[in-house]
Every structure is written in structure tokens, then in C-alpha cells.
Amino acid sequence: MTIALIVIVAIIVIAIFYFIAKRNSIISSRNRVDESWSGIDVQLKRRHDLVPNLVETVKGYAEHESQTFEKTTKARAEAMAAQSVGDTAQAEQKLTQALAELKAVAENYPTLRATENFQQLSRNLSELEDEIQASRRIYNSNVQSYNTDIEQFPGSIIANAGDFTKREFFEIEDAERAPVAVDFGTK
Numbered sequence: 001m002t003i004a005l006i007v008i009v010a011i012i013v014i015a016i017f018y019f020i021a022k023r024n025s026i027i028s029s030r031n032r033v034d035e036s037w038s039g040i041d042v043q044l045k046r047r048h049d050l051v052p053n054l055v056e057t058v059k060g061y062a063e064h065e066s067q068t069f070e071k072t073t074k075a076r077a078e079a080m081a082a083q084s085v086g087d088t089a090q091a092e093q094k095l096t097q098a099l100a101e102l103k104a105v106a107e108n109y110p111t112l113r114a115t116e117n118f119q120q121l122s123r124n125l126s127e128l129e130d131e132i133q134a135s136r137r138i139y140n141s142n143v144q145s146y147n148t149d150i151e152q153f154p155g156s157i158i159a160n161a162g163d164f165t166k167r168e169f170f171e172i173e174d175a176e177r178a179p180v181a182v183d184f185g186t187k
Contacts, residue, residue: 022158029146033167036139037085040170043132044079044092050128051076051099054121058102061112065105072098085168092172099125136170143167 055069062068075091075098082088103122112118147166150159158164 019158022155023162026146026149026155026159026162026164029142029149030164030167032142033139033146036135036142037170040132040135040139043128043135044088047095047125047128047132048076048080050121050124051095054099054102054118054125057115057118057121058106058109058112061109062105068098068101068105072102074098085170089168089170089172096172132172136172140169140171143169 051072055072058065059069072095075095079088079091079095082091106112106118106122149155150164150166
């Protein structure tokens with residue numbers, strides 16, 4: 001009788017320790033997702049800060065391209081206002097497309113492309129795009145790990161009890177994959 005009681009108590013203690021360890025593991029995973037999102041957020045804010053300088057630099061050479069400038073400015077404002085991961089991804093996609101169009105406009109002005117300011121802004125933007133992609137990969141990897149933790153048994157039971165919810169992936173199409181539509185109004 002005492003051996004059975006000891007076995008039952010041991011099983012209960014092991015179950016409690018397992019529950020605590022698994023819950024802590026899920027919390028750690030969730031915190032990695034939050035931390036990696038903050039890394040993306042920092043890069044996106046740096047990108048948003050760079051956009052007005054790029055627009056103003058191109059605007060000085062191509063004043064008649066006001067529609068492109070307005071589109072870029074509007075896309076930046078939407079990206080800055082986005083709250084959820086899905087909304088941010090959608091807004092950043094629009095901003096990426098608008099920046100690609102802005103770069104296409106700049107391609108038609110060799111004197112603009114030759115200016116040191118434009119070259120520096122372009123380099124900064126390219127570096128930021130690379131950093132955003134790297135941060136996005138880290139974030140999505142952490143989301144995949146976290147979502148797996150909370151969906152697999154017995155983690156799903158612990159996740160449901162702890163109100164842990166699935167996180168969205170952050171997907172942005174690469175600008176190189178999407179065709180840039182630029183209309184100069186000449187036909």
C-alpha cells in the first residue's frame with residue numbers, strides 16, 4: 001500500500017514538474033517571438049525614417065512625378081499606422097512596391113543617380129531591406145517554433161489553459177519578384 005502511494009505521489013510530482021517545464025518553455029518561445037518582432041519593428045522604423053529623404057531627393061530632379069511621390073508618402077503613412085502583423089505585412093508590401101517605383105523614376109535621371117546623397121540613401125535603403133529580410137526570417141522561425149509548441153500534444157493542453165494563441169507569420173514579397181509598373185504618360 002505504501003509503495004503504491006509513493007508511486008502515485010511520484011507520478012503526480014513528475015506531472016507537475018513537466019507541466020511547469022512545458023509552460024515555461026512555451027513562455028520562452030512566445031518571448032522569443034515578441035523579441036524578434038521588436039527587431040523587425042526597429043528596422044521598419046528606420047526604413048520609414050529614410051523614405052522622406054529619398055522622396056525629397058528624387059523630387060528635386062523629377063518634380064512632374066508627383067503621383068509617385070504621393071503614392072510613396074501614402075504607403076509610408078499606412079505602414080507606420082499598421083498595428084497587427086498581417087496589416088504590417090500588407091502595408092510594408094505596398095511601401096516596397098512604391099519604393100520600387102520611386103527607384104524606377106530615379107533611373108531616368110542620370111544626374112540624380114550620380115549624386116552622393118542619392119547614392120547614400122539608396123545604399124542605406126538596400127542595407128535596411130537586407131536587415132528586414134534577415135529579421136523576418138528570424139521572426140518567422142520563432143513563430144513556427146512557438147506555434148508548433150502550442151499545437152502539439154501535450155503543449156496544446158497547456159497552451160489552451162494558459163490562453164496562448166497562435167502568431168501570424170510576417171510575409172513580404174521581395175521587390176525583385178514583383179514587376180514594377182511605371183507609367184510616364186508618354187504614348
